[in-house]
Amino acid sequence: MPAERGQRPSGDSGISIAERISHQLRDDIMGGKLPPGTQLVEVDLAAAYGASRNTIREVLHQLGREGLATFVRHKGVIVRRMERKDLREIYAARRALEMQAISGDLPLQPALLDKMLTTIDAADRALAKRNWRNVGTLSLQVHQHIVAQLGSRLLNEYFLTLCAQLRLVFASEIDESLIQTADWIERERLIHGLLVKNRRAEAAEAMAAYLDDSERTLTGVLTRLKNQQAK
Known part of the structure; x- marks a missing residue:
């Protein structure tokens, strides 16, 4: 029986095809290619990935467990629309992970700080081109490099899911230029500079303020959306 398209060769230590497709x-969600409300059609995904429909069902169940997809009557499985209660949970998790990475006892890895700076510079270039979707995606990557300081593959995977959920919140704002503004990049650059100088207490203070303001901004986005839907 031929392997499903995209399957790794035998002996590869990689993940299963279902995990690979779900990743x-x-x-795609984190990159803004699949906004909230996008239908995830089983037969189309099976054709696109050369996978069986059973595999795709497994993928859709996994996305559901990760809070990225949901079943809607008469529509099937769609990319999830996030709500304010979801946002509160996302930021509670962000604070736990990012604050620990910054203020914990583990020594900071210079290579990850270098990646953080490279990503911040890329976000600046995306901002100059008014590529708002890329600005948001790169910002999420900056924070992935921060969490990676914890040195845990499991926590990295969990944070990637949080980032994908955040992307769905970003996409709730029709005009992403309203939330992907230069001041966020400047604040990330400040945090990076403090970490490079090992001024971790100040970096933690800056990050706490960043997360508070970020949550407040995105709560406003979801509140406006809910009010519009109620009219």
């Missing part, structure tokens, strides 16, 4: 779809 790809999560990446």
